Amino acid sequence: SPARAQTTEGADAVVDTVVVGAGLAGLTAARKLVAAGKKVLVLEARDRVGGRVHDIGLANGGTIERGGQFTGPTQTRLQALADELGVQTFTGYNTGESIYYTADGTVIRYSGALPPMDNDSYQALGQAIYQLDTLASTIPVDAPWTAPKAEELDGQTFASWIEGNVTNANAKTILHLMSNGALSAESRDISLLWILNYIAVSGNETNPGNLTRLISTLGGARDSRFVGGPYQLATKMAAALGSKVVLKAPVRRIVQSGSSALVVADGLAVTASSVVVALPPTLAGRIVYSPALPATRDQLTQRFPLSSIGKAIAVYDKPFWRDAGLNGQVAALTGTTRSTFDNSPPDGSYGALLAFLDGDQMRAVEDKSDATIKQLILDDLARYFGSQAATPTEFVLGRWDAEEYTRGGAPGFTPPGVLTRFGSSIRKTAGVIHWAGAETATFWNGHMEGAVRSGEQAAADILKG
Numbered sequence: 262s263p264a265r266a267q268t269t270e271g272a273d274a275v276v277d278t279v280v281v282g283a284g285l286a287g288l289t290a291a292r293k294l295v296a297a298g299k300k301v302l303v304l305e306a307r308d309r310v311g312g313r314v315h316d317i318g319l320a321n322g323g324t325i326e327r328g329g330q331f332t333g334p335t336q337t338r339l340q341a342l343a344d345e346l347g348v349q350t351f352t353g354y355n356t357g358e359s360i361y362y363t364a365d366g367t368v369i370r371y372s373g374a375l376p377p378m379d380n381d382s383y384q385a386l387g388q389a390i391y392q393l394d395t396l397a398s399t400i401p402v403d404a405p406w407t408a409p410k411a412e413e414l415d416g417q418t419f420a421s422w423i424e425g426n427v428t429n430a431n432a433k434t435i436l437h438l439m440s441n442g443a444l445s446a447e448s449r450d451i452s453l454l455w456i457l458n459y460i461a462v463s464g465n466e467t468n469p470g471n472l473t474r475l476i477s478t479l480g481g482a483r484d485s486r487f488v489g490g491p492y493q494l495a496t497k498m499a500a501a502l503g504s505k506v507v508l509k510a511p512v513r514r515i516v517q518s519g520s521s522a523l524v525v526a527d528g529l530a531v532t533a534s535s536v537v538v539a540l541p542p543t544l545a546g547r548i549v550y551s552p553a554l555p556a557t558r559d560q561l562t563q564r565f566p567l568s569s570i571g572k573a574i575a576v577y578d579k580p581f582w583r584d585a586g587l588n589g590q591v592a593a594l595t596g597t598t599r600s601t602f603d604n605s606p607p608d609g610s611y612g613a614l615l616a617f618l619d620g621d622q623m624r625a626v627e628d629k630s631d632a633t634i635k636q637l638i639l640d641d642l643a644r645y646f647g648s649q650a651a652t653p654t655e656f657v658l659g660r661w662d663a664e665e666y667t668r669g670g671a672p673g674f675t676p677p678g679v680l681t682r683f684g685s686s687i688r689k690t691a692g693v694i695h696w697a698g699a700e701t702a703t704f705w706n707g708h709m710e711g712a713v714r715s716g717e718q719a720a721a722d723i724l725k726g
């Protein structure tokens with residue numbers, strides 16, 4: 262009742278810290294706090310843990326990743342967690358040629374990281390990547406709004422930078438496609454400062470971030486996968502926390518009074534001396550805070566969307582494209598899916614093709630049924646890999662934008678003018694509330710690594726007192 266939320270009396274439980282959200286960030290924070298002897302309760306809206314990480318069982322006995330899946334070099338905290346929990350990684354399938362599918366429907370096979378282009382185009386693209394890396398090297402990862410040219414960089418979109426700085430048409434095309442494929446966000450939607458920061462955070466304390474690491478398979482963010490899937494990281498942490506994780510408990514209000522807070526979820530209310538809100542900013546903004554949060558923090562959550570993303574997986578008896586010398590990777594200029602990967606298990610005992618629906622392509626199918634989307638994807642896969650791709654044995658579709666407690670994908674991004682005006686509130690505590698979640702991380706922001714780092718950071722801040 263409203264009366265109950267006015268007071269910390271009448272709570273169902275009293276703990277040291279309430280963690281809101283049982284994604285990798287919230288679970289990591291809880292795990293660290295419990296290890297330090299704190300009494301913790303994690304309130305999770307869904308009927309499962311893991312948030313944007315979720316694997317499901319296939320009829321063929323395999324397991325497939327619906328959400329986050331790739332990891333790679335410099336993602337050291339995620340790796341350390343996996344080691345602790347006994348979850349192995351393996352290098353994704355990279356043998357053979359990739360496919361570039363042109364706007365007029367031509368399949369071009371190629372080797373190496375970049376689609377085939379004439380020399381001038383390669384040079385122009387290389388120059389643009391060098392410029393972006395150079396600008397990114399000026400961004401302080403913990404405070405991008407203080408970068409030397411922050412105003413200028415945050416005053417434009419990535420698209421306007423491409424159009425204003427790159428003259429070669431092929432190089433422009435690849436840069437726009439990269440935004441769609443690697444960030445699930447259109448170049449016209451994101452601030453230049455934001456993408457430079459996203460490049461800068463694609464590293465760790467000893468390895469500065471760079472664009473190649475952010476977008477690459479081998480040696481990059483899409484280098485490796487977890488044997489059995491990354492959902493195990495969430496379920497293993499949750500199993501160790503046991504009854505400290507409460508499912509089906511969406512938090513609706515956080516009422517602070519003095520040095521404590523009453524966290525009101527559907528079905529229960531908990532009093533705590535600190536709270537970790539481990540949600541993407543836009544979902545954190547849907548909780549009602551009393552007293553109201555500082556204006557800058559609230560305005561940040563009004564301006565920090567999640568990208569539009571869907572993920573489809575077509576499963577086959579065998580990875581037939583490998584016999585044709587293909588690695589399963591496509592970069593396409595047309596189609597519902599423009600980015601695919603070989604998602605087969607490490608032993609290749611069956612085949613799986615992962616097809617992303619990114620940005621505009623996800624929005625274009627918003628009103629379509631699952632069956633229609635499946636057909637659109639299979640038509641694309643058949644165009645890329647031949648008619649065998651049209652008849653999978655199973656098909657999995659994750660429409661992340663439509664999930665009530667996610668509402669989009671990774672990463673959360675900022676349009677122009679947001680990081681410089683509101684960014685400094687991203688991790689600033691509000692009374693006893695600490696902010697975590699992949700979008701708050703200073704390395705591998707938006708990734709599983711960032712989620713783990715943000716949870717560790719929030720726990721460390723609370724323990725410091």
Ligand SMILES: Cc1cc2nc3c(=O)[nH]c(=O)nc-3n(C[C@H](O)[C@H](O)[C@H](O)COP(=O)(O)OP(=O)(O)OC[C@H]3O[C@@H](n4cnc5c(N)ncnc54)[C@H](O)[C@@H]3O)c2cc1C
Nearest residue numbers: 282284285286306312313329330331512671698699708709
């Ligand atoms: C399709 C897809 C593919 C991706 N691919 C990769 C990849 O290959 N590699 C990579 O590193 N990352 C990838 N990511 C990103 C990665 O999954 C996320 O960055 C990371 O899992 C985020 O963890 P988190 O804990 O910060 O947030 P989330 O996982 O979003 O966790 C937030 C939790 O809070 C819960 N919640 C929401 N509202 C409330 C409320 N009011 N009260 C209580 N609980 C609430 C949610 O149910 C959820 O469990 C991908 C994401 C998607 C969607």
